[in-house]
Amino acid sequence: MNATANLKPRVEMRSIGKSFPGVRALSSVDFTLYPGEVHALLGENGAGKSTLIKILTGALSRDAGEIRLDGKPVSFNSTGEAQAHGISTVYQEVNLIPAMSVTKNLALGPSRGALGVISWGKARKRARGKLSRLKLNIDTEQPVGSFSVAVQQLVAIAHALDDDTSVLVLDEPTASLDAQETATLFGIVSDLKARGMAIVFITHFLDQVYEISDRISVLRNGNLVATHMASEISRQDLISEMIGRELGEVEATLAHKAETGPGKQKLVARDLGRKRTLKPFDLTLHAGEVVGLAGLLGSGRTEMTKLIFGAIRSDSGEIRVDGQDMSGATPRRSLASGIAFCPEDRKAEGLVGDLSIRENIMLSMQAKRGWLRQLPRRDQEKIAAEMIRALGIATPDAEKPVRQLSGGNQQKVVLARALASNPGILLLDEPTRGIDVGAHAEIITLIRKLCNDGMALLVASSELDEIVAASDRVAVLRDREKVGEIDGADINRDNIIRMIAGDDGGQH
């Protein structure tokens, strides 16, 4: 499938730039699509994939660059406009109305005469027709939410496919499908490809990328790393491009790793797991040791940290902290026994936007003390000031609402809150997410310092170099399962990548 050389591109995106307050989402990204090809778009969270696609489909406006459709410059102000030009999207979160029947869902769309009468007989026939083209034969009168996610995906695709659709964007379509369902989906994708449709395929399953794609583009931190023909790049090089090289400075901290062995056991998890979330795993954290958690997006890094913290309830196994049984712990109890947690999604789970910086920093400490014993204001201000200084949070004033800070500083506030509660064990999920690259080294150094002071740390990250620089031991995850650990001197990028990729080629 390499006839693309002689075809004119259907979509050309050139030098696309986009910024949000405090963060540069895309810098000068190029992306082209040819008719009849499947073009995979890869990258970790925050790499810019969603932003790029949203710009293409009209959900976001771009700050810089241009888009051409069949050679003509276009500018979409809404998803409706993009749809009218033949660009359809099927999102990762299936966007259907769960309580409504399949027929009714397929009847929804940009209104051609909103008050128009619907003949349900005709609508049913049209629905069945659309579905049969995707080889789906179901009772279209059932609510769409009653079907499996695989079927919902296909219904969503049927909805997205109009007679004049020329570009189809599939955003993580196989995230909830099993092997059989994925095969069916790929059959349909091949059909559409043969009919000349241009398809963008966003995924983090590398096997599938190689199975179905013609070309691959990799985004990282808002930049386009490279575009390759699928046949011309190896798995390991691909992974390397996705999560590899950042700053040389980071490697300098390698030298500061403590020579002394790890201290006593602080936390022991045995067979800890939860159905459909994470297969039961064993993990031990020692004082004065940093355990890195490596794996691709979707491998279960966040779920592991949350299970340990008690934010997700486990249904198997046990966990002991300083010898005490902590099974069934809540975040409150975990905090009380000295575990602190910094979530990955600081907006949804980390910060309370309207509260001040000081209040956000103080929250866990105060929760530990209970509602009655308020921490005196003066002490609060002192601790907040200390944290602001220690972490270098750029703000003239601790009383500002935290949502006014830039992304990187917000991340530091999340960290500050965890540190303020004086934990013996610290769980960090993507601690350098959204912090500008120059400050990453700061965080790594801080992690090492805390470690040397006797804390036990678990750091989940998609930044491989930082894991290598910071960790004394690395646990590797693949597809919701812990597949192994790498210790001490064996910690380096290649070994980790090899374990993630899996020597046996890995079944997804």
Added chain:
Amino acid sequence: MPGRLKALAQSRAVWPLLALALILIVAGSVSPNFFEIRIVEGRLFGNLIDILYRAVPTALVALGMAVVIGTRGIDLSVGSIIAIVGAVIVWRIKMGDPHITILFSALAAGILCGMWNGFLVSALKIQPIIATLILMVAGRGIGMLINQLYGGTDPSFESALLQWMSTGSIWLIPTRLILAAGIFLALWLLIRRTALGLFIESVGGNAAASNLAGVKAGLIIFVAYVLSGLLSAWAGVIMTADTHTSDPVSVALYIELDAILAVVIGGGSLAGGRIYLGMTVIGALVIQALTTATLISGLPPEYNLIIKALVVLSVLFLQSANARRAIGSLVLRRSP
């Protein structure tokens, strides 16, 4: 100077105070003796005192509403709670209870109602507007039932304690104002001198993050509704004392709307978060001042409702960035 002016304009306290001042000035210009204060029968009298006096029940309910709204909830049942409390008061009086017991029974009734609401919202996880709707619908009926069972055919009463609360005074100042000030102080201490206020604002702002930070969101929400019930009970005590009777059908009709309005005028957002106790009281004063000013100015009292409606919308427009932008783009024909 312009920087300071801008900061002032953006400070939440400005708008409610400005509104209050505006209303008082307009009233004063229409009625020459508006600001006069006299001493009659050992008590202060005058329009200003009157505004404070009449605003007390609404202000108390609004304080409870502010706490609940802070958790991103709402309490539509406050009027019905007042109806129930009134009936309970008459019942205990007819049973011959001592004064203090009567008071405690009334407050206990309010707390029970609050616990019911809190249970529905935090344990059964029912949406607040729906959950409190149930008590709103059934509450007045419960009050009527209590009246029928225990109040006899005549649910009116004489009670020295309540009389004193209603019309009495301590050193020239009406009792209820001192009572209200005391309650406000107690609430303020509870919210600001313990961590409760922080937890409420945190839960309302982001319940998920609060849980992860170790705050027990469910418990906090429960407590908020109990507080609302308690404060409504206090308002019920005063309103019942005013009328010397229990009238579950029409007592405190629409008070929940006035209370919500007071909270919103005071700067609170229905989406939860910051609580402004002081400004909520100012909001209640604004509403009462509106009513009094309308009366004084000779306008028919019905105009009061229309003015209230306009106030609601104006406050919202001023507070909503979206609305400001919308008006701005409409007026200036800028592309949004």
Added chain:
Amino acid sequence: MSKKYLPLAATVAVFLALFLVGGSMYRNFLSTLVLGNILADNAFIIIAAIGATFVILSGGIDLSIGSMIGFVGVCMAVLDSMGWHPLATAAVMICFGILYGALQGFIIDYCDIQPFIVTLAGLFLLRGLCFMVTLESVPIRHDFVDLYASAKLPLPGRGVLRSSALVMLAALAVAIFIAHFTRFGNNVYAIGGDKESARLMGVNVRRTTVGIYAIGGFYSALAGVVYALYTSSGYPLAGSTLELSAIAAVVLGGTLLTGGVGMVAGTLFGGMILGLISTLIIFHGSLNSAWIMISSGVLLFAFIVLHRFLVSSFDLRGTS
């Protein structure tokens, strides 16, 4: 049976059960006479509730219903005293209702203000306008009123369907048609089910929202017309707290207050349940409105808890 019909089935079941209970307690209860009376007496509530159903289906709420009823009534009375024919005033008021509702819908979507607050302002505004028109009850004396009162359609048995009931049934038929047989109706359910998904699927949320509240306004005004003709007067306090009864009728009719699930036909039964309860109590002779309120509250509670545990099973992501 599909899960989403469960609330409606529960409603019909409760209605039949109550009707049978009445029949077992009182002679002459199980008759079309009683049924016809319930429909006529509660026609205006049901009409208002039908409009509220559209609003609630889309995930919103309308607190201005009762005030609209009052306002329409007083306007009709005053215009009647000026010699207008009631049908003419009805037409004018219904147009007003549609425009007013559309304005509310526009403000809600364009300015992104919660429906609760916007319609709350409407409640105050319209009620205030009521009092500005008149402070006391004003009779409607036109001959048409007698015509309206005497018109009836006989039912098998001794019952009759009076004009109010006929208007209500016609309005219901129109509503059922709009809700279940038009694109617009489909869009309403979509927005109530998941507004963002609906938007992403191409539904014009703004236009639909304006339409939804316009329909709400239409039905509120129609309810006001019916009420005014039924009582042959305009009373400025008419409809006070009626929005509450309307919402109760909608919930009892099987519509989820969170939106997206429910049927307009259910509201008919929900309203009739409310009517049945007061009829039962009247038959009982004690005319104790306390029990009406308490039993409404209990029923509401039961339905809401039922709905709560159904909602979680509609969650798409719950399948994994």
